[in-house]
Amino acid sequence: RENEQRARKRKMRLLTHNMLSSNIKGVANGFPLRIEVEKVVEKQVDFNADFLKNMFAKIEWKALVDASRSMGYSELPGDANPAMLDSDDFLQKFHHALLELHLEEGALVCPETGRKFPVNKGIPNMLLHEDEV
DSSP states (O other): OHHHHHHHHTSEEHHHHTTOOOOOTTOSOOOSOEEEEEEEEEOOOOOOHHHHHHHHTTSOHHHHHHHHHHTTOOOSOSSOOGGGGGOHHHHHHHHIIIIIEEEEEEEEEOTTTOOEEEEETTEEOOOOOGGGO
16 A cells, blocks of 8 residues: 555656756756656546645646646646636646646657656656756
8 A cells, every 4th residue: 555655646747747847958948848648647636626726826827738638638728817716617627637647658858959858657757967967
C-alpha cells in the first residue's frame, strides 16, 4: 500500500506541468513545455472545490487547456474566468484535467529549443546537460 501511495504521488500531473519551464541557458521563453504523449493514466483524486478555487488564479489557463488536449482531454473551455468557479460542472472538468490526468511516459519539450525532457514512470527528468547550464 505504501508503494502504491508513493507511485500515485509521483505521477506527472498537469498541475506540475503548469509550473515547469525550460531553464536552458539563453532560453527566453521556456514556458509552457509542449507535451509528447506515449502513455497517459487517469487516477481518481478526492474532489476539493476550495483547493481548485485557490489554484485557479495561479494556473496559466491556455497552457492547461493545451496540455490537457495533448493528453486527449478536450472538455476544458478555451477561456475561463473566476465566475465559472461557481459551476460544479466547470469545477469537475478543471479537477479532472489538473489532478487526475497523469503523463506516465513521454516527454516535455522546450518551446524555444525543442530539447526533450523525458518522462518515465510519471517522473519528469529536467536535468540539464553541462552545455545547457
